[in-house]
Amino acid sequence: MIGVGIIGLGTVGTGTYRILTEHKSLIKEKTGLGIEVVRVAEIDPRNIKGKQIAGSLITGNALEILNDTRIDIVVELIGGIRPAYDYIVQALRKKKWVVTANKALLAERGDKLFEIAGQNQCEIGFEASVCGGIPVIRAIRDGLIGNRITYMLGILNGTSNYILTKMTDDGVSFQDALRNAQQLGFAEKDPTFDIEGVDAAHKLSILVRLAFSYPIRMADITKGGISNIEPIDIDSAKEFGYRIKLLAVAKDEGGLIEARVEPAMLPLTHPMSNVHGVYNAVYVVGDKVGPNLFYGRGAGSEPTGSAVVSDIIDMAHRIKNKNNFVKLPVYARGKKMKKGENSSVPYYMRFTAQDRPGVLSKISGILAQHKISISAVTQKGRKETGYVPIVMLTHEAVERDLKKAAAAIDRLSFIRRGSVYIRIEEGGL
Amino acid sequence: MIGVGIIGLGTVGTGTYRILTEHKSLIKEKTGLGIEVVRVAEIDPRNIKGKQIAGSLITGNALEILNDTRIDIVVELIGGIRPAYDYIVQALRKKKWVVTANKALLAERGDKLFEIAGQNQCEIGFEASVCGGIPVIRAIRDGLIGNRITYMLGILNGTSNYILTKMTDDGVSFQDALRNAQQLGFAEKDPTFDIEGVDAAHKLSILVRLAFSYPIRMADITKGGISNIEPIDIDSAKEFGYRIKLLAVAKDEGGLIEARVEPAMLPLTHPMSNVHGVYNAVYVVGDKVGPNLFYGRGAGSEPTGSAVVSDIIDMAHRIKNKNNFVKLPVYARGKKMKKGENSSVPYYMRFTAQDRPGVLSKISGILAQHKISISAVTQKGRKETGYVPIVMLTHEAVERDLKKAAAAIDRLSFIRRGSVYIRIEEGGL
Numbered sequence: 112m113i114g115v116g117i118i119g120l121g122t123v124g125t126g127t128y129r130i131l132t133e134h135k136s137l138i139k140e141k142t143g144l145g146i147e148v149v150r151v152a153e154i155d156p157r158n159i160k161g162k163q164i165a166g167s168l169i170t171g172n173a174l175e176i177l178n179d180t181r182i183d184i185v186v187e188l189i190g191g192i193r194p195a196y197d198y199i200v201q202a203l204r205k206k207k208w209v210v211t212a213n214k215a216l217l218a219e220r221g222d223k224l225f226e227i228a229g230q231n232q233c234e235i236g237f238e239a240s241v242c243g244g245i246p247v248i249r250a251i252r253d254g255l256i257g258n259r260i261t262y263m264l265g266i267l268n269g270t271s272n273y274i275l276t277k278m279t280d281d282g283v284s285f286q287d288a289l290r291n292a293q294q295l296g297f298a299e300k301d302p303t304f305d306i307e308g309v310d311a312a313h314k315l316s317i318l319v320r321l322a323f324s325y326p327i328r329m330a331d332i333t334k335g336g337i338s339n340i341e342p343i344d345i346d347s348a349k350e351f352g353y354r355i356k357l358l359a360v361a362k363d364e365g366g367l368i369e370a371r372v373e374p375a376m377l378p379l380t381h382p383m384s385n386v387h388g389v390y391n392a393v394y395v396v397g398d399k400v401g402p403n404l405f406y407g408r409g410a411g412s413e414p415t416g417s418a419v420v421s422d423i424i425d426m427a428h429r430i431k432n433k434n435n436f437v438k439l440p441v442y443a444r445g446k447k448m449k450k451g452e453n454s455s456v457p458y459y460m461r462f463t464a465q466d467r468p469g470v471l472s473k474i475s476g477i478l479a480q481h482k483i484s485i486s487a488v489t490q491k492g493r494k495e496t497g498y499v500p501i502v503m504l505t506h507e508a509v510e511r512d513l514k515k516a517a518a519a520i521d522r523l524s525f526i527r528r529g530s531v532y533i534r535i536e537e538g539g540l
Numbered sequence: 541m542i543g544v545g546i547i548g549l550g551t552v553g554t555g556t557y558r559i560l561t562e563h564k565s566l567i568k569e570k571t572g573l574g575i576e577v578v579r580v581a582e583i584d585p586r587n588i589k590g591k592q593i594a595g596s597l598i599t600g601n602a603l604e605i606l607n608d609t610r611i612d613i614v615v616e617l618i619g620g621i622r623p624a625y626d627y628i629v630q631a632l633r634k635k636k637w638v639v640t641a642n643k644a645l646l647a648e649r650g651d652k653l654f655e656i657a658g659q660n661q662c663e664i665g666f667e668a669s670v671c672g673g674i675p676v677i678r679a680i681r682d683g684l685i686g687n688r689i690t691y692m693l694g695i696l697n698g699t700s701n702y703i704l705t706k707m708t709d710d711g712v713s714f715q716d717a718l719r720n721a722q723q724l725g726f727a728e729k730d731p732t733f734d735i736e737g738v739d740a741a742h743k744l745s746i747l748v749r750l751a752f753s754y755p756i757r758m759a760d761i762t763k764g765g766i767s768n769i770e771p772i773d774i775d776s777a778k779e780f781g782y783r784i785k786l787l788a789v790a791k792d793e794g795g796l797i798e799a800r801v802e803p804a805m806l807p808l809t810h811p812m813s814n815v816h817g818v819y820n821a822v823y824v825v826g827d828k829v830g831p832n833l834f835y836g837r838g839a840g841s842e843p844t845g846s847a848v849v850s851d852i853i854d855m856a857h858r859i860k861n862k863n864n865f866v867k868l869p870v871y872a873r874g875k876k877m878k879k880g881e882n883s884s885v886p887y888y889m890r891f892t893a894q895d896r897p898g899v900l901s902k903i904s905g906i907l908a909q910h911k912i913s914i915s916a917v918t919q920k921g922r923k924e925t926g927y928v929p930i931v932m933l934t935h936e937a938v939e940r941d942l943k944k945a946a947a948a949i950d951r952l953s954f955i956r957r958g959s960v961y962i963r964i965e966e967g968g969l
Contacts, residue, residue: 130686130828137688141753141870238683244829246683254667254675257559257849259566324570382835385814399559400673400836400846406811407832417829420686432865436857441570 112145113427116176118198119189120153120169123212123239125162126416127186131423138420144427149181177201183430184423187211196220203231208430210422212239212415218313218329221320225439234429234437236422241314242267242391244414245407246421251322251395252438258397260322262539265359267314267372269389269409270298270305271337275355275374276387279345285338297389307336308357308372315359319370322395323363324443327370333451335373343491344461344531347502348376351459351487353535354384360536366446369454374533376459381538396539452511457486457535459504460517465525466499474501474520481516483508498527504535541574542856545605547627548618549582549598552641552668554591555845556615560852567849573856578610606630612859613852616640625649632660637859639851641668641844647742647758650749654868663858663866665851670743671696671820673843674836675850680750680824681867687826689751691968694788696743696801698818698838699727699734700766704784704803705816708774714767726818736765737786737801744788748799751824752792753872756799762880764802772920773890773960776931777805780888780916782964783813789965795875798883803962805888810967825968881940886915886964888933889942891949892956895928903930903949910945912937927956933964 115131117124131138131148139145152173153159159169176182177198185202187195187209195216199209209228211217217224217240228235238248242265251260266272270292277288289306292298304310312332319327337357348355353376362369377384382404386392391409396402408414428434464470475485487504505513513532521528544560546553560567560577568574581602582588588598605611606627614631616638618624624645631638633656640646646653646669657664667677671694680689695701699721706717718735721727733739741761748756766786777784782805791798806813811833815821820838825831837843857863893899904914916933934942942961950957 126828134686134688134828138686140872141685143870244684244826245832246679249678249683250675250834253854254678254850255673255846256570256853257563257567257846259563382814385811397673397846399555399563399842399849401840401843403674403834403836405679405832405834408830411830413828414830417684417686417826420828421683424685425682428865428867429863432863434858434861434863434865436861436863438857441572443569 112147113183113430114147114149114181115184115186115423116150116152116179116182117148117186117188118152118173118176119187120151120158120162121188122412123415123419124188126412127188127419128164130413130416130420138424142424142428144424144431146423146427150176150179152176173198177205182207184208184210184426186419186423187213188419190215192216192219196224199224199235200227203227203233206231206233208233208236208426210236210419210426212419214240214310214313214317218316221317222326228437229439232437234426234439236426237317238422239415239418241317242393242405242407243409243411244417245391245393245405245409246418247393247405248321249421250403250405251318255395255397255400255403258399260395260397261363262396263318263322263361264383264394264536264538265311265315265318266356266383266386266392267311267359267409268305268357269391270302271357272386272391273297273389274306275337275340275357278340278342279354282342284342285340306338308334311357311359311372315361315370315372318393319361319368320440323361323368323446324441325368325446326442327368327448331370331448333371333373337374339531340374343500344459344533347461348459351504352379353377354379355533356384358536363446367449368446369449371451371454375536376533377536377538383538394538402539452514453509455507455509457505457507458513459502459533459535461531462501462520463498463527464501465497467525470525471501473523477519478505478516481512483512483516541576542612542859543576543578543610544613544615544852545579545581545608545611546577546615546617547581547602547605548616549580549587549591550617551841552844552848553617555841556617556848557593559842559845559849567853571853571857573853573860575852575856579605579608581605602627606634611636613637613639613855615848615852616642619644621645621648625653628653628664629656632656632662635660635662637662637665637855639665639848639855641848643669643739643742643746647745650746651755657866658868661866663855663868665855666746667851668844668847670746671822671834671836672838672840673846674820674822674834674838675847676822676834677750678850679832679834680747684824684826684829684832687828689824689826690792691825692747692751692790693812693823693965693967694740694744694747695785695812695815695821696740696788696838697734697786698820699731700740700786701815701820702726702818703735704766704769704786707769707771708783711771713771714769735767737763740786740788740801744790744799744801747822748790748797749869752790752797752875753870754797754875755871756797756877760799760877762800762802766803768960769803772929773888773962776890776918777888780933781808782806783808784962785813787965792875796878797875798878800880800883804965805962806965806967812967823967831968881943882938884936884938886934886936887942888931888962888964889946890960891930892927893930894926894954896954899954900930902952906948907934907945910941912941912945
């Protein structure tokens with residue numbers, strides 16, 4: 112019998128507990144493993160109420176799990192940096208294996224935790240930390256192990272993808288879509304982490320470490336949010352054959368790493384542009400396998416619990432069979448970050464200008480000065496205010512140049528400040 | 541050092557050899573494993589010529605691989621039932637682990653092979669047998685292990701998917717699309733296995749065993765091919781909001797198993813309907829995780845080699861660490877097949893009728909007698925021959941009834957024989 116202790120009976124903790132109990136005999140049948148939840152730590156009575164869980168299993172003190180000799184695997188599902196970090200360290204020092212869904216913790220302190228795991232010959236399972244129930248960690252770490260991975264795209268945050276889908280399908284504003292997401296429970300009261308790309312960046316840092324063997328820090332990831340996307344940008348994207356997504360992009364070009372989470376336009380023909388609503392997906396290109404896409408529910412109690420349980424079972428096999436090897440992250444030498452501003456892609460730009468002669472010539476002149484050439488331009492219908500939106504696509508442009516050009520254009524007297532520019536990611540097709 | 545012997549230097553054998561040699565140091569870096577191809581067996585000189593492989597590695601005699609004590613893992617890539625079966629049995633009896641991409645062999649003789657593997661405490665890796673480079677075996681066996689899997693859809697054959705995509709995009713006939721696929725090397729001279737659903741059924745049987753823990757036989761799978769699909773069916777599908785795919789479908793409804801490979805219409809909004817060309821995908825629904833989709837190249841030298849290498853590395857970890865457990869298929873008790881003809885879905889039907897009064901009333905009368913109700917009907921423009929196509933969608937109908945009704949309608953004097961009916965698979969949305 113393999114003993115499991117769960118710390119935290121929130122959304123994911125509850126899903127995990129439910130799967131392990133409901134499917135106890137199914138798991139036994141499929142794997143031969145007897146897995147038993149022997150203790151659950153939760154301090155908030157609201158998280159316990161109404162859940163069918165024996166009172167004798169529950170403790171308010173996580174230390175009782177860390178000290179319980181019946182427990183082989185500690186599942187940390189409280190989130191946040193502290194005290195989650197301390198619990199995991201203590202579990203590892205007691206030679207317990209650890210499963211966590213805590214992407215923020217892994218992104219910020221993962222290296223230290225994996226080091227301690229190695230010292231104690233234990234493993235940390237983190238399938239649930241990225242894309243909920245989609246087994247993408249396993250796919251990259253084991254399934255594509257024979258490949259040099261060069262390129263990844265991720266739709267890693269269900270909240271922002273829901274909002275953008277709502278804006279695209281119903282033509283509503285960002286604020287209305289956000290409110291709708293909050294009403295449905297898809298967005299938190301304070302949605303900053305989701306809509307500003309922080310949550311997706313946490314997840315991307317985990318994928319980059321795994322796929323590129325590079326110890327990326329959060330500060331290395333260029334981040335941008337979706338709150339300034341307007342319906343006109345979504346419509347214009349569609350006209351040009353694109354869809355706007357909050358897109359995680361990571362490239363490894365001969366050891367030079369690029370990683371960003373930003374709104375970007377994807378071709379409508381790209382499989383990632385069809386990932387709608389709260390769904391998540393990762394698109395991974397390996398040098399041998401070509402592109403692979405993994406798609407599913409990126410959050411939720413039982414989908415994420417499903418990922419936690421897959422780690423528990425994997426570990427249980429090895430613990431039962433007294434396996435003496437653990438898989439830990441390995442980092443390659445000689446890789447380094449590309450400066451975010453050196454990135455070069457085509458861009459979508461939108462200016463709001465007074466409707467008078469010479470405007471377009473002035474704008475395109477400034478772009479030309481910054482080595483940016485235009486591939487398409489449309490001027491949208493006149494507005495009563497006397498201002499009109501001008502929408503452009505550029506050829507490949509270096510981000511530094513583009514920012515400078517946009518700032519210069521914003522300083523023109525007949526331009527309303529706050530010009531918009533969005534990356535176009537052709538998606539390796 | 542883990543020694544590998546490859547039997548068969550065809551397409552997949554060459555890809556496997558190339559990955560293991562080109563990425564030898566990358567694999568060492570990522571996994572700590574030293575993996576060495578110590579022997580390759582190939583009898584056909586045309587398969588050796590022009591490949592950068594030391595002559596000393598090559599033998600014409602597979603027994604030299606089976607008897608080589610340096611070899612821990614035997615990779616069988618010759619395909620077909622014999623002698624592949626004998627080689628694998630001999631390898632297992634010598635306590636060598638086996639990797640194979642041979643779906644026909646696993647579908648026909650898998651149970652016996654896994655039994656022998658178990659007797660010898662060895663494992664058979666078969667990630668490469670389904671969907672080439674997509675790690676779908678791993679995803680189902682390990683990633684979704686905490687789920688009861690209830691429903692799967694597969695686009696498992698790149699050749700037929702290429703042909704249908706070509707017919708859909710370019711409006712060409714089946715024959716022209718097939719010829720085009722043959723010219724590009726996507727279809728064999730004798731394409732029967734691909735276009736009649738046999739290859740996809742082999743793969744589906746492997747997925748069903750894994751996902752439903754049920755020892756399905758090839759004869760249990762209802763099979764149909766794409767050769768009688770006409771451009772008008774593809775166009776009509778589009779008008780109704782569907783796309784035609786050669787679709788593998790498997791359901792487990794409380795232990796009653798259904799498995800079929802047939803052309804089917806999928807809603808355009810379903811992610812599987814966007815799997816184009818030679819790409820493959822599997823859509824798996826677990827009771828806890830919800831739907832997952834795995835997408836990538838389903839064939840090809842290096843994509844399939846990538847899957848072979850993932851199995852080799854997985855085994856190498858365990859061999860190196862003297863692991864004493866192997867994962868073998870387990871079958872649940874009490875499950876059984878649903879009779880194919882009892883299956884019930886909505887249908888698309890196409891009749892070719894003389895253009896005269898009373899035809900529709902007669903057809904719908906016969907359908908009603910067989911408890912089939914119509915949800916939509918369109919009559920396509922008149923033809924010079926005096927015959928017109930009548931296209932219908934039905935509500936859910938039992939296959940047995942539908943076949944009887946179609947046969948009765950075919951006997952009508954004003955109907956040209958060979959009425960077409962295609963299943964509509966709503967896809968669990």
